[in-house]
Amino acid sequence: MAKQITIDAKGVHYTPLNQQIRKAIDDGADEIVINNVLGQRFIGNGLRGNAVIRVNGVAGGDLAMFMSGPTVIVHGNAEHAPGNTMDSGKVVIHGSAGDAVAHSMRGGKVFVRGDIGYRGGIHMKQYEDQRPILVVGGSAQTFLGEYMAGGLLLVLALDGVMNAREIGSGIHGGEIVIRGNVDESRLAAGAKKMPLTDEDRARIAPVIREFAADFELDAEPLVNADYTRIVPASARPFAGKYTWE
Amino acid sequence: MCGIFGVMDRRRQMMDGSGIRQALSMMNERGSGEGAGYVAYGIYPEYQDCYALHVFFDRACENKAAVDATLEQWGVIEHDEAIPTCDQPNLRVNCTPWRYFFKPDASLAPGSASPEKDIITDLVMQINASVNGAEVVSSGKNVGVFKASGWPEDVADYYRIEDYEGYIWLAHNRYATASPELWGKPDPFNLHDWSVVENGKITTYGANRRYIESFGYNCSTGTDSEVITYLIDLLVRKHGLDIDLAIRALAPPYWEEIDRMPEAKQRLNQALRFAYGSATMNGPFTIVAANPEMMVGFTDRGKLRPMVVGECGDRLYIASEEAAIRAMEPNVESITRPGAGTPVIGRVAP
Numbered sequence A: 001m002a003k004q005i006t007i008d009a010k011g012v013h014y015t016p017l018n019q020q021i022r023k024a025i026d027d028g029a030d031e032i033v034i035n036n037v038l039g040q041r042f043i044g045n046g047l048r049g050n051a052v053i054r055v056n057g058v059a060g061g062d063l064a065m066f067m068s069g070p071t072v073i074v075h076g077n078a079e080h081a082p083g084n085t086m087d088s089g090k091v092v093i094h095g096s097a098g099d100a101v102a103h104s105m106r107g108g109k110v111f112v113r114g115d116i117g118y119r120g121g122i123h124m125k126q127y128e129d130q131r132p133i134l135v136v137g138g139s140a141q142t143f144l145g146e147y148m149a150g151g152l153l154l155v156l157a158l159d160g161v162m163n164a165r166e167i168g169s170g171i172h173g174g175e176i177v178i179r180g181n182v183d184e185s186r187l188a189a190g191a192k193k194m195p196l197t198d199e200d201r202a203r204i205a206p207v208i209r210e211f212a213a214d215f216e217l218d219a220e221p222l223v224n225a226d227y228t229r230i231v232p233a234s235a236r237p238f239a240g241k242y243t244w245e
Numbered sequence B: 001m002c003g004i005f006g007v008m009d010r011r012r013q014m015m016d017g018s019g020i021r022q023a024l025s026m027m028n029e030r031g032s033g034e035g036a037g038y039v040a041y042g043i044y045p046e047y048q049d050c051y052a053l054h055v056f057f058d059r060a061c062e063n064k065a066a067v068d069a070t071l072e073q074w075g076v077i078e079h080d081e082a083i084p085t086c087d088q089p090n091l092r093v094n095c096t097p098w099r100y101f102f103k104p105d106a107s108l109a110p111g112s113a114s115p116e117k118d119i120i121t122d123l124v125m126q127i128n129a130s131v132n133g134a135e136v137v138s139s140g141k142n143v144g145v146f147k148a149s150g151w152p153e154d155v156a157d158y159y160r161i162e163d164y165e166g167y168i169w170l171a172h173n174r175y176a177t178a179s180p181e182l183w184g185k186p187d188p189f190n191l192h193d194w195s196v197v198e199n200g201k202i203t204t205y206g207a208n209r210r211y212i213e214s215f216g217y218n219c220s221t222g223t224d225s226e227v228i229t230y231l232i233d234l235l236v237r238k239h240g241l242d243i244d245l246a247i248r249a250l251a252p253p254y255w256e257e258i259d260r261m262p263e264a265k266q267r268l269n270q271a272l273r274f275a276y277g278s279a280t281m282n283g284p285f286t287i288v289a290a291n292p293e294m295m296v297g298f299t300d301r302g303k304l305r306p307m308v309v310g311e312c313g314d315r316l317y318i319a320s321e322e323a324a325i326r327a328m329e330p331n332v333e334s335i336t337r338p339g340a341g342t343p344v345i346g347r348v349a350p
Helices: A014-026 A198-214 A219-223 B018-025 B060-074 B115-130 B152-159 B205-213 B224-238 B243-250 B255-259 B263-275 B322-328
Strands: A004-008 A031-038 A052-058 A068-075 A088-093 A109-112 A133-136 A149-155 A173-179 A191-194 A227-232 B003-009 B036-041 B051-057 B075-082 B096-104 B134-138 B143-148 B168-173 B189-191 B194-200 B285-291 B294-299 B308-312 B315-319 B334-336 B344-347
Touching: A004 A014, A014 A031, A031 B322, A052 B322, A109 A198, A133 A198, A149 A198, A198 A219, A198 A227, B003 B018, B003 B194, B003 B285, B003 B294, B003 B322, B018 B036, B018 B152, B018 B168, B018 B322, B036 B152, B036 B194, B051 B060, B051 B115, B051 B143, B060 B075, B060 B096, B060 B115, B060 B134, B096 B115, B115 B134, B115 B189, B134 B143, B143 B152, B143 B189, B168 B194, B168 B285, B189 B224, B194 B224, B205 B224, B224 B243, B224 B285, B243 B263, B243 B294, B243 B344, B255 B263, B294 B315, B308 B322, B315 B322, B315 B344
Parallel strands: A004 A031, A031 A052, A052 A068, A068 A088, A088 A109, A109 A133, A133 A149, A149 A173
Antiparallel strands: A173 A227, A191 A227, B003 B168, B003 B315, B036 B143, B036 B168, B051 B096, B051 B134, B075 B096, B189 B194, B194 B285, B285 B294, B294 B344, B308 B315, B308 B334
16 A cells, blocks of 8 residues: 655755655655645755655755656746756656756656746756656746757647747757747757657657646647757757867 | 845835845855845835935944044934844854934035935945945935845844834845955945845956946945946936836847847847947846835846746735745745846836
C-alpha cells in the first residue's frame, strides 16, 4: 500500500524542509505532500528514487535541481529555474514559472501549464539516451532556448500569445517547437525554421498527450495543430565570432 | 543578487512597517546580512510641510554643529531630534541617526522653477561632500529612509519601523558585492521626492555618473541607486519628462525594436536615445522607484533580473520574488511578471 507523508512547510527554512523530505523518503514514503510552501528554494534537490512530491504553494528557485527520478507536482507558481540541471524524473507546475526554466537540464521532463519567463530552456543538453523535455502551456519570453545544446522545447501557446523574441540565440543542438507560425524576425542569429515533418509530429505526439493528460486538456487538437520547428543553423553558430581558424 | 520590495496603496491607506519587514525577510537568501533598508512615504504628517532630513552622524556631538549652521543659512529648522532606535544584539552601531524638519527659504533660489527642491538638492550635495562625519540619507517631505548594515529584521527592529505608517514603502535586502558595509551604502537611496531600490549592477555606471555630474549632481556614495535617483530627478523635475518617457530614456528599447515601430513612435524613441544616450543604463538591473505620487518598477532590456508584480484591491506590489508579496498579502488577486521594456507605473489617486 502506498505510504503518504505530509509536511507542513509554514515558516520552515529550506534546509530543514529538505531534511524532512529526505527522511520521509528514507522512511519509505511513496508520496510526500508539502503544504504551505512559500518561496522555499531547492525543494527536492538531488533527490533520487521514484516518490511523488506534491508542493502546495509557491515553490522557490531551483526546484528539483539535480533531481534524479522523483516526480514533483506544484499546485501554484514556481520562481526561477525549476528543473535546473535536472537529471531525470518530472516536474509538473500547474501555475507559471520565472526566468531560466529548465536551466542546463540534462534529462527528464518539466511541464509548465502557464507562462514561463525569459531564457526558458537555457543551455538544455542531451547525451545518448538522456534527452530533456520542457513543455510550456502558455507563453514563453525572449531568449527562449538560449545556447540550447540538446533536448526538446515545446511551447503550446494555449492562450494564443507567444512573447518570445531572439528565439534560439546561440542554439547549437536540440529543437524548439512552437504551436502556430513564428515570424522569421523572432529568430535569433544561428537559429533556423524547418517544416514539421510527419516523423517530427509522431515524435512529439506522445509528449503532447502526456502534457494534456497531466492538465486535463483535449490532446488531439493540439497533436494535429500547426507547429513551427526551430533548429540550429549550424553546430557551431559562433565559430566565426569568437574563434579564427 | 539583492532582494527588493515595494508596495503602494492607491488611496493612501496607511500600512505600518511590520508587513514590509516580513516581506523583506522572505528574501534573505538574496541578502548577505550586510545591508538592509526601508523608506516610507506619509510617515511625518505632523511635519508634512517640512523637508525631513535623515542624517547619519559619525559622532553627533562633533559633527552636528556644522550641519546645523549650514541648514540655518538656507532656511529654518522647525525641529530636530535623534531618530528613536532600539539596540539589536546583531547590529553593530557606528553612527547616530538624526532627523531635522527643515523649511528652506525659497527666496534664496531666485529664478528656479522648484526653488525649495533646488536648495535641498544643493544642501544634500554640499553636506555629503564637505561635512566630515555627516551624511544625509533622505531629504523629502513626509518621507524617511531607515537603513543600516545588517539583516532586514535587525535593521527594522533597530529603527522600530513597525511604529511608522506609510502609504508607499520600498525596501531592500542587500547582497554586498562591490563596496564596504557602511550604513549609508545600502538602498534605498533618496533625494527629496524620489527614492530608489535596485537589484543589479549597472555596467554603464561610469558614463552615467559623468553625465549626471555634468548637471551639478555630486555622487558621493558610489552606488548605482544614487546615480539612478539623480537621473530620475533630472529627467522628471528638471527636464519635465513624464515618468514613462524618463524610464524609456534610462532603459530604452534596442535599436532593432525601434526599427520595427510605426514611424511616429520610431521618431520619438530615436529622439530619446539621441538626447539621452549618456543616461542609458546597461547591465543587469531591476529598479523600483517612488515619489509621493507614484511607484514604478522596470528592468534592464535583456531582463537579467527578476520582477514580480502583485495587485490586490488598492495595493500594488513589486518584488524580486512572489513569496515576498504573498508573505504580506496572502490573498493577492493577481501575480504577473512584466517583460523588459514594460514599466509598471502605479499612481496614487489624486
